[in-house]
Amino acid sequence: MRTRPVALLALAALSVTLLAAPANASSPIDSIVARMTLPEKVGQLFTTYVYGNDATAASPDNRRLYGVDTPAEVVKKYHLGGVIYFAWTNSLQNIRQITTLSNGLQAAAEGVPLTIATDQEHGVVSRMPAPATQFPGGMALGAGRDPIGAFRTGQVTGQELRAVGINQAWAPDADVNVNPANPVIGVRSFGSDPGLVATMTASQILGLQLGANTSAAAKHFPGHGDTATDSHTGLPVITHTRAEWERIDAPPFKAAVAAGVDAIMSAHIVVPALDPSGDPATLSQPIITGLLREELGYRGVIVTDSLEMAGVRERYGDDRVPVLALKAGVDMLLMPPNFDVAYHAVLDAVASGELTEGRIDQSVRRILALKQKRGLLTWTPLDPAAAEASVGSAAHLTIAQSVTDRSVTAIRNDAGLLPYPATGKSILVTGASAVTSLATALHATPLVTASTDEAVAAARDHDLTVVLTNNVSAGSAQQALVKALIATGRPIVVVAVRNPYDLTRFPEAATYLATYSTTAVSMRSLAKVITGGSAPRGKLPVEIPGLYPYGHGLTWSVT
Structure with missing residues (x-):
């Protein structure tokens, strides 16, 4: 890796770390806390979703969950500290609608403006719709080995989020994906090498925060990369020793702390080597306070992963989880499954003495310091027309294409099939996903949701077939399709458009590429590599077990 970008990022990290210092006595935070009631303070601790594409739009879901009708009424009733956007709660139809919702x-938010957040990792976890600029996600960036590209990804993302009123990105994913069977992280991670993940994590944080004044959140502490269990549906147990945690999982979070990250999100995972109690990390005082606060020296906001997830609800009731999370050292409580129960559980814990108001004040101050640092305490309405003009700009789209062009990885080209001279040739695109997008980029024939027999027959009528795979499992229809196409003896290019581990399901494939993403920008980059418009530059950010090592990647000359 070149030293100059690393040096630049180190200087930027220093400046962000200085900015991350707690507010001093001359700040408005003391006066804000002094005038807040306890219910207002407790409300600041919560970030949740509200239903409606406009702040004044009534929804029966708000009535069912919160006892009031509109998003604005939910904010006022519970003195919310933050709101999180999803397409299924807020529509996210277009730039004007999102901006208007944020303004409303x-x-x-009476007294203290909101943090407005969304999961904008890109790739498989992306909430902002087009025309917002789309990037391919973490593992594709890891394949590109370009920290400046990661910085620019964060910068563009943050600028577009701020344009529509979203001031907090739940990104980047700082997990080191060392388990190919990981069902919840995978391509969300930058890769399996702790040094690579640490560099890219810090770079993207700096892009979001230094480049765009948007809060970043490194997730999922203390590291969700070595599990075959999804914490949305179960409680994963990470069996790393303390030494393995230090070597594998810790470096990206240490880099995030050094970069001055505004928030770190906890994981609903059990790590016996860090806390033998069996409690998930979100509820673990030894992990949240002992490890993250005291050993790593983190001073920013600690936020839970969604409290709706099964991983944090297996041992305790929904009334106990928020209280235990606060006792562990968490500041921000994300998406409790029964908001009213969670909110009043915290109030009751203060009334009973289980929590003190001083403890609540500690977290409120951290949240207010974050808001002050990002300029939210002096919030003014946004111009929807200006947002429409800036989001998805030509300059941003050019950056996204440039970053993505570095990511396509040529893993195998045994027959020298690529680059393929497409002029005068007929090309078929089929497979699991992104078929139409790639066919458009290649000016090829798309064959969507075809049976194996249909695909084989079509392949015999074309000069080249490109088949796209997406998380192939043993004995699946995807595996049967690829094997049948290879058996035709026709020129076949196999492309993994999500996890590159797919190659283990058909090691007989002679030509194999990986994009780590189904986005249109990735398909354009892939088309250029296939036809010789550009050379592949990506390197595997993970090992393909038994076949190819971390760092493998072919390239070739193009004219």
Whole structure:
């Protein structure tokens, strides 16, 4: 890796670390805390979703969950500290609608403006719709080995989020994906090498925060990369020793702390080597306070992963989880399954003496310091027309294409099939996903949701067939399709458009590429590699077990 970008990022990290210092006595935080009631303070601890594409739009879901009708009424009733956006709660139809929603919610936040957040990792976890600029996600960036590209990804993402009123990105994913069977992280991770993940994590944080004044959140502490259990549906147990945690999982979070990250998100995982109690990390005082606060020296906001997830609800009731998370040292409580129960559980814990108001004040101050640092305490309404003009700009789209062009990885080209001279040739694209997008980029024939027999027959009528795979399992229809196409003896290019581990299901494939992403920008980069418009530059950010090592990647000359 070149030293100059690393040096630049180190200087930027220093400046962000200085900015991350707690507010001093001359700040407005003391006066804000002094005038807040206990219910207002407790409300600041919660970030949750509200239903409606406009702040004043009534929804029966709000009535069912919160006892009021509109998003604005939810914000006022519970003195919310933050709101999180999803397409299924807020529509996220277009730039004007999102901006107008943000303005309305902020207007409803009496006293202290909201953090407005969304999961904008890109790739498989992306909430902002087109025309917002789309990037391919963590593992594709890891394949590109370009920290400046990661910085620019964060910068563009943050600028577009701020344009529509979203001031907090739940990104980047700082997990080191060392388990090919990981069902919940995979391509969300930058890769399996702790040094690579640490560099890219810090770079993207700096892009979001230094480049765009948007809060970043490194997730999922203390590291969700070595599990075959999804914490949305179960409680994973990570069997790393303390030494393995130090070597594998810790470096990206240490890099995030050094970069001055605004927030770190906890994981609903059990790590016996770090806490033998059996409690998930979100509820673990030894992990949240002992490890993250005291050993790593983190001073920013600690936020839970969603409290709706099964991993944090297996041992305790929904009334106990938020209280135990606060006792562990968490500051921000994300998406409790029964908001009213969670909110009043915290109030009751203060009334009973289980939590002190001083403890609540500690977290409120951290949250207010984050808001002050990002300029939210002096929030003013946004111009929807200006947002429409800036989001998805030509300059941003050019950056996204440039970053993505570095990511396509040529893993195998045994027959020298690529680059393929497409002029005068007929090309078929089929497979699991992104078929139409790639066919458009290649000016090829798309064959979507075809049976194996249909695909084989079509392949015999074309000069080249490109088959796209997406998380192939043993004995699946995807595996049967690829094997049948290879058996035709026709020129076949196999492309993994999500996890590159797919190659283990058909090691007989002679030509194999990986994009780590189904996005249109990735398909354009792939098309250029296939036809010789550009050379492949990606290197495997993970090992393909038994076949190819970390760092493998072919390239070739193009004219």
